[in-house]
Amino acid sequence: MKKILSLVLVTVLSFSLVGCGQASKNEKKNDNxxxxxxxxxxxxxxxxxxxxxxxxxxxxxxxxxxxxxxxxxxxxxxxxxxxxxxxxxxxxxxxxxxxxxxxxxxxxxxxxxxxLGLYSKKIKGLNEIKEGVRIAVPKDPTNCSRALRLLEKNGLIKLKSGELVTSKDIVENPKNLKIEELDSQQLPRVLDEVEGAVINTNYALEAELNPLKDALVLEDKDSxxxxxxxxxxxxxxxxxxxxxxxxxxxxxxxxxxxxxxxxxxxxxx
The missing domain is CATH 3.40.190.10 (Periplasmic binding protein-like II)
Structure with a gap:
């Protein structure tokens, strides 16, 4: 009888522990x-x-x-x-x-x-951009297209038609600008090395650049x-x-x- 009672107690305890474990799992799942x-x-x-x-x-x-x-x-x-x-x-x-x-x-x-905005530490206006200088843009396809279209809209280059374009799609480049495609997060860090860089606003803000005050040109607000x-x-x-x-x-x-x-x-x- 004692053996049977012990076996019953062990079984009940085992089920209790399993139940507690399951409850803990369910509680954790609910928390998640x-x-x-x-x-x-x-x-x-x-x-x-x-x-x-x-x-x-x-x-x-x-x-x-x-x-x-x-x-x-x-x-x-x-x-x-x-x-x-x-x-x-x-x-x-x-x-x-x-x-x-x-x-x-x-x-x-x-x-x-x-x-998106064009920023520079070397010039204060587009009319100061010299022949053959370097302009950095984001290299991911969508932001690269945005950046190049911004340069085109402001008369610096002319591009082929198309939703996604790269520097290879420039058909007119009157000032022979050298377009360099870089990772977006690198762009603020190269401003000392290039004539200008087209920078996403989030990275500009991180670099303590004010888009309304510091950008030479900005995308339209209906972007x-x-x-x-x-x-x-x-x-x-x-x-x-x-x-x-x-x-x-x-x-x-x-x-x-x-x-x-x-x-x-x-x-x-």
Missing amino acids: NKVIKVGASPTPHSDILKVAKPLVEKEGYELDIVVFQDYIIPNTALNEKELDANFFQHIPFLEQVKNEKKYDLDYTAKIHIEP PYANILVVRSEEKESDKIKVLTKALTSTEVKKYIEEKYEGSIIPTF
Whole structure:
């Protein structure tokens, strides 16, 4: 009888431990469902997310902001489910990545526009650009096209028609400019070496460049390159993504963008 009773107690204890273990797993899973992990560029994306964070918390979620210094890893991490969303890119860049990588990604909202600008430490106006000088531009296809189109619009070069162009598509170059394609994050660091560089606003701000004051020329404010909140297509209608989208398109975030960046970054909602 004692042996049977001992066996029963051991069995009950085993089931209790299994039950506790399962409960812990379920609790952990539920906790994870309340965490929204978002990849973002340092400036202005992570700053904007910090403004949205209290709004997310009011809805019962925790916002975990993961900062990335490049434009490649955030989409890979999102595709591999290491992130719930990312916020750093515009629509043409996302479409390019989807075509190349076959990622099943989509966006929920357009948040803001960051106009590309031409910056220089050596000149104060386009009329000072000399023959044969070096101009640096981003090397990724979409931003390279944007940069070259900006130079074209301001009369420095003429390009072939087409959505994506590179320096090889220049058909007229009156000043024989030497166009150098570099990683976007490197562009502010080469301003001492080149005549000018076309820089994304987020990297300009990190380098303490004011787009409205320091740029020789800027993209028009109606630029189609709106920065977006990107998610996996299967999660687009999930509760957590709806909460994040609502927070990022709130009046609080809009007011912050308008007051903080004073027109150098423009909300699109």
